[in-house]
Amino acid sequence: MTKTTRTNEANTTDWHESAFDIIRGLSAYTGSSLIEGLAKVVAKYPDADLGTAFNHKQVGSKIWARDKLVESLGGKFKHIILLGGWYGVLPGMFFDDRRFDIDLIESIDIDPEVGAVAETLNAKAGERFKAVTQDMYALDYGSLGADLVINTSCEHIADLPAWLALLPRGTKVLLQSNDYFSEPTHINCVPSLEAFREQTSLAHLAFAGSLKMKKYTRFMVIGTV
Structure with missing residues (x-):
């Protein structure tokens, strides 16, 4: 595994973790059941095409x-x-x-x-x-x-x-x-x-x-x- 590959994998992991934390924060702030559900999806299904679904x-x-x-x-x-x-x-x-x-x-x-x-x-x-x-x-x-x-x-x-x-x-x-x-x-x-x-x-x-x-x-x- 090259250094670039490891860096890309780390960035992907960091992105999902950051997205999960951000969306959980928004859920707590808004009280939205939809945003709460989105946080669960990000955590459980990281490969889901959420960028298209929520554009x-x-x-x-x-x-x-x-x-x-x-x-x-x-x-x-x-x-x-x-x-x-x-x-x-x-x-x-x-x-x-x-x-x-x-x-x-x-x-x-x-x-x-x-x-x-x-x-x-x-x-x-x-x-x-x-x-x-x-x-x-x-x-x-x-x-x-x-x-x-x-x-x-x-x-x-x-x-x-x-x-x-x-x-x-x-x-x-x-x-x-x-x-x-x-x-x-x-x-x-x-x-x-x-x-x-x-x-x-x-x-x-x-x-x-x-x-x-x-x-x-x-x-x-x-x-x-």
Whole structure:
């Protein structure tokens, strides 16, 4: 092992230890359950891609979703289904916000590696949070009894109308997409908010809006299928 390799490993170790101490300090200062959970994730899963999950664009779009949801539909829900939930950051933001009264959030993701991280991040929520490894196309939405379905990654769904048709009529939804066509994994971007509204064709529209980001614009609709 070279001196440079040892130095890099030491720097990595120091970074994680410093990050853990800083986040624990912020948790004590703010009393935030989300920051407390983040400290646990940093300690337990040092290789988790937290830099992406908590970057300002990701957090900004989730704050926007949280605020517009409570303005449009209120904050009291019995059962929320979040699709493509990844590390469970959005549920953590809901649980950390006193405007919300939520009995259960199920975070669904097809990646088996993310569930444990999501459970750790939302450990303070106890039985009110559950991470599930499942294909969103294989879910029996009618039997789940969700009063809100959230999908903030509609640009990844090849046939959005076909997926929406799986939801029972009358289901409340929060949906996001974007115009980031240059990202290879985005297989169904939309050029405008109006195009997204047409694509989703909600029976009742409670909110529709755009959030301008540096490289793209994020679109969101909230309403009922």
